[in-house]
Amino acid sequence: MILESYINGHWVKGDDSNTRNMYDAITGDVIGLTSTEGLDIASALQFGRDNGKALRDMTFHQRGNMIKKLALYLNKRKEQFYEISYKTGATRADSWVDIEGGFGNLFANASLRKLFPDQSYAVEGDAIDLSRGGRFMAHHILVPKKGVAVHINAFNFPVWGMLEKCAVNWMAGMPAVVLPAPQTAFLTEAVVREIINSGILPKGALQLLSGLTTSILDTVNSQDVVTFTGSAHTGRKLKVHPRLTEESVPFTMEADSLNASILGPDAVPGTPEFAIFIKEVRKEITSKCGQKCTAIRRVIVPENLMEDVQIALGKQLERTVIGDPKLREVRMGALINNDQRDAIKTQIAKIAQTADMVYGSTDTIEAMGADGAKGAFMSPIVMRENNPFKNTQVHEIEAFGPVTTLMPYNGVEEAIELAQMGKGSLVSSVVTADDAFAKAYTIEAASHHGRILTLNRDSAPQSTGHGSPLPLLVHGGPGRAGGGEEMGGIRGIKHYMQRCAVQGSPTSLTEITGIYQPNGDYKEAEQHPFAYHYEDIKPGMSLKTHKRTITDNDIQNFANLTWDHFYAHTDITSLDGSIFEKRTAHGYFIISAAAGLFVYPNKGPVSANYGLEDIRFLRPLYHNDTIYVRLTCKEKRERDVSGREHPSGIVKWYVEVFDAEPVDYENGKTDEEAEALVAVATILTMVEKKQTTFVEMTESRIDTCLSKLNQDTKPVWGTMTPQQMVEHLELTYRIAAGEIQDFEVATPDKVLDKVAATLWDYKKMPRDYNFPLYEAGIQPALQHKDLDEAKKAMLDARKAYLDFYKKNKRATTNNAVFGELNNYEWYLMERKHLNHHFEQFNLID
Numbered sequence: 001m002i003l004e005s006y007i008n009g010h011w012v013k014g015d016d017s018n019t020r021n022m023y024d025a026i027t028g029d030v031i032g033l034t035s036t037e038g039l040d041i042a043s044a045l046q047f048g049r050d051n052g053k054a055l056r057d058m059t060f061h062q063r064g065n066m067i068k069k070l071a072l073y074l075n076k077r078k079e080q081f082y083e084i085s086y087k088t089g090a091t092r093a094d095s096w097v098d099i100e101g102g103f104g105n106l107f108a109n110a111s112l113r114k115l116f117p118d119q120s121y122a123v124e125g126d127a128i129d130l131s132r133g134g135r136f137m138a139h140h141i142l143v144p145k146k147g148v149a150v151h152i153n154a155f156n157f158p159v160w161g162m163l164e165k166c167a168v169n170w171m172a173g174m175p176a177v178v179l180p181a182p183q184t185a186f187l188t189e190a191v192v193r194e195i196i197n198s199g200i201l202p203k204g205a206l207q208l209l210s211g212l213t214t215s216i217l218d219t220v221n222s223q224d225v226v227t228f229t230g231s232a233h234t235g236r237k238l239k240v241h242p243r244l245t246e247e248s249v250p251f252t253m254e255a256d257s258l259n260a261s262i263l264g265p266d267a268v269p270g271t272p273e274f275a276i277f278i279k280e281v282r283k284e285i286t287s288k289c290g291q292k293c294t295a296i297r298r299v300i301v302p303e304n305l306m307e308d309v310q311i312a313l314g315k316q317l318e319r320t321v322i323g324d325p326k327l328r329e330v331r332m333g334a335l336i337n338n339d340q341r342d343a344i345k346t347q348i349a350k351i352a353q354t355a356d357m358v359y360g361s362t363d364t365i366e367a368m369g370a371d372g373a374k375g376a377f378m379s380p381i382v383m384r385e386n387n388p389f390k391n392t393q394v395h396e397i398e399a400f401g402p403v404t405t406l407m408p409y410n411g412v413e414e415a416i417e418l419a420q421m422g423k424g425s426l427v428s429s430v431v432t433a434d435d436a437f438a439k440a441y442t443i444e445a446a447s448h449h450g451r452i453l454t455l456n457r458d459s460a461p462q463s464t465g466h467g468s469p470l471p472l473l474v475h476g477g478p479g480r481a482g483g484g485e486e487m488g489g490i491r492g493i494k495h496y497m498q499r500c501a502v503q504g505s506p507t508s509l510t511e512i513t514g515i516y517q518p519n520g521d522y523k524e525a526e527q528h529p530f531a532y533h534y535e536d537i538k539p540g541m542s543l544k545t546h547k548r549t550i551t552d553n554d555i556q557n558f559a560n561l562t563w564d565h566f567y568a569h570t571d572i573t574s575l576d577g578s579i580f581e582k583r584t585a586h587g588y589f590i591i592s593a594a595a596g597l598f599v600y601p602n603k604g605p606v607s608a609n610y611g612l613e614d615i616r617f618l619r620p621l622y623h624n625d626t627i628y629v630r631l632t633c634k635e636k637r638e639r640d641v642s643g644r645e646h647p648s649g650i651v652k653w654y655v656e657v658f659d660a661e662p663v664d665y666e667n668g669k670t671d672e673e674a675e676a677l678v679a680v681a682t683i684l685t686m687v688e689k690k691q692t693t694f695v696e697m698t699e700s701r702i703d704t705c706l707s708k709l710n711q712d713t714k715p716v717w718g719t720m721t722p723q724q725m726v727e728h729l730e731l732t733y734r735i736a737a738g739e740i741q742d743f744e745v746a747t748p749d750k751v752l753d754k755v756a757a758t759l760w761d762y763k764k765m766p767r768d769y770n771f772p773l774y775e776a777g778i779q780p781a782l783q784h785k786d787l788d789e790a791k792k793a794m795l796d797a798r799k800a801y802l803d804f805y806k807k808n809k810r811a812t813t814n815n816a817v818f819g820e821l822n823n824y825e826w827y828l829m830e831r832k833h834l835n836h837h838f839e840q841f842n843l844i845d
Helices: 041-050 053-057 060-075 078-088 092-115 160-172 182-198 232-239 242-246 272-290 303-318 338-351 412-420 435-448 490-494 506-513 552-562 587-598 699-707 722-736 749-760 787-807 823-840
Strands: 005-007 010-012 020-023 030-034 122-129 137-144 149-152 176-179 206-208 225-230 251-255 259-263 296-302 356-359 381-384 403-409 428-431 452-455 497-504 541-544 606-617 626-638 648-659 677-688 812-815 819-822
Touching (some): 005 182, 060 092, 060 160, 060 182, 078 092, 078 182, 122 506, 137 506, 149 160, 160 225, 182 206, 225 232, 259 272, 259 412, 272 303, 272 428, 296 303, 303 356, 303 403, 338 381, 412 435, 435 452, 497 506, 552 587, 587 606, 587 626, 587 648, 699 787, 722 812, 722 823, 749 819, 812 823, 819 823
Parallel strands (some): 149 225, 176 206, 225 251, 259 296, 259 428, 381 403, 428 452
Antiparallel strands (some): 005 010, 005 206, 122 137, 137 497, 541 626, 626 648
16 A cells, blocks of 8 residues: 655655555564655645744744644644554653654743744844944844745654654744655654544644655755754765756755764773663664664774773663563664665674674564564674774764764773764764763854753753753754754754845834834833833823932932942942042942832732843932833733633833933033933833623623513523523532532543632633533422523522622632632632533523
8 A cells, every 4th residue: 555645735645657566574474565656746845835824924923832732732642653563663661752752852842932022023133233323233033935845854853853853934924835754754744644533733834754755855945944853874865956956955964874872981890870870772772673873883982991891881781671662571672674674784794894782682672573684674783893093984974773883981081083984973962970070071062963951860860861862952963863963942943044234223123123222212001100001002002200319318218228339339438449429329220210110009910920021221210310111011911821810922122221410410400412311220010911702791780681581582502491501500509609519520630720720711601511410411300380480599609709708708618620719719700600601592692
């Protein structure tokens, strides 16, 4: 069966004129074919470009939430992917790195939305003043490229390899076309099929080509980005494709490299570091059967410890059970197929021209639960090269499997030189308790590596390991490793965006960037800015405060209150030779006094002070000086709300403190030309969003809604009759007032807080929910003779509930779904609940 591709919005098959077999790594059986013959590759790329606007128009926050939703969706279906993954030869632990590690990349990149503004493009760095008067300036913005990200991936991580790239280009607002390696394309296809079935991504955001194609780069253009993961040989061939040069297409290459791990001279047998080193090397030999671009290929150890390392590593490897990865006892599965095993044996033979095989064999092995000859099984191999400076094959030849080579060094300089002889690596590690040795190695070796891990007894227990690239760290390396860079958090997202320098006036750039620029025009607020909800606050919205004179007593009282008795504030006899001319106000008093001027005292949408950043004191402020403040909205940021609080966002306020009457103290007169700005700071506040989902349920509105309800009113959803609904509301009020409490809370404790927190959000209650105090699917018997009597009873119960909390303001009572609720939470419950059922019967205008 030919594996399907997903292009142009449809699942399609290539024809059978040029197929490639896919094998079960354990049995050696053919499990399918791949082909892209007859598929219009150029149209697939254009389809992505044509439909990319949907992604580009989404804000970073929307993209992040989309990716998070996708990660949760896939995580619920992970077991089906694990089952398929066994056919790649991977154990459960190996597949965890690939499958859940891939989902982890989605989660990690989704969380980066918090670091971006709530708009579709980003602003980078600080504003640049291009004029003396501050009226001409520049800023850099980053906008999504209007092309597609073409990802050509390796066979070893069919899930992680796709998602670690796609998560980043989706966050940037760019669609992806994925070309997985044919050997494991069946697992990639299974994940893509679920992604498409989810309907979470917009049209064109993800396309899949299941098989090899030589034409995928023929029609790329300058707005596209191409990434490649695989062998250095293949990568170099792709890198010189004429189309990449003609269109100046960004090309990122991440190639397999001869990564090294260095044992420090202090890490002798018996030390924790020696044990850590042996464990780490053993893990990197056997994990994924050594088929990792980050695996340890060169083990560089002090010459006097070569024998100790060789013996200890051999003992560790002896305990490695090889066989069918489905078996619990198995610790190392199979290579991807027998062709790969043959290729590895060829590479081992080349290394063996000068190095000795000191552990393992290339002969057929016994495999637990499988046929060692039919499956792609192989023993771990340890080579030993005693003269690594002369015999350079170990620095040039990679056996992409469970193979590593021991080699000696004398002194940190030799360790560094040997590591650099790999001509560029993705990662290196150094295991030592000697931080001076670690520093000497790291600083000098960093030029040849994309990542360096330092391990010792302190870091090892929580270390993610030598071979684990992380979403927020760069993955790539110089030279042989490809010279590219993937992931890296925000750094990675920028690879899929175009940086553009924008010049203009502060007012123009405020509008363009969505961030208020100093010296831009103020937009005077009609009321205090803190009285506005998050949605109504705009960058540039501003307030000029009243004035306050700083007195000598103010300064001395602040010093006594804070214990800050710095001489400039408290000892005027010590001012000679200083930059101060009179008793000087504390910088933090200036900011505190500023807050006193701009803070809105009434309860309103501003729920909390969230932080302070970028504070600067520009000139001294002396006693009897008078200040005023300009408070201006600088920027807005979305935030995720968890727990019992209402939806809110973060507003950054640009605070400017001015000297209202600047004085030239040398001449003893007011200086109208003096710079009046005393201090600037950015203050962050948490501001609640508007609640527009629910109608406030006042007594008169409840009466109005109930007046529309009669016995013949039909529900929009559900099976409740009007009287059953009203009696259900009565029951809820009686529970709220504590009259009925003889029930168990139905929601499990482990999720109760999360469920209770939903009362605080602005989302409607789910329809067709089974109330836990009712028998499933059965409405209780009616308690009143008719609807009018039921209405009266409900209103009486509501009055009793209100009276109960009027007399018992701090009381709490249990709800069958949400657990223990206080007065305010019962108010939230009532608002949601009445809106829910009144909408059910179409009673709200």
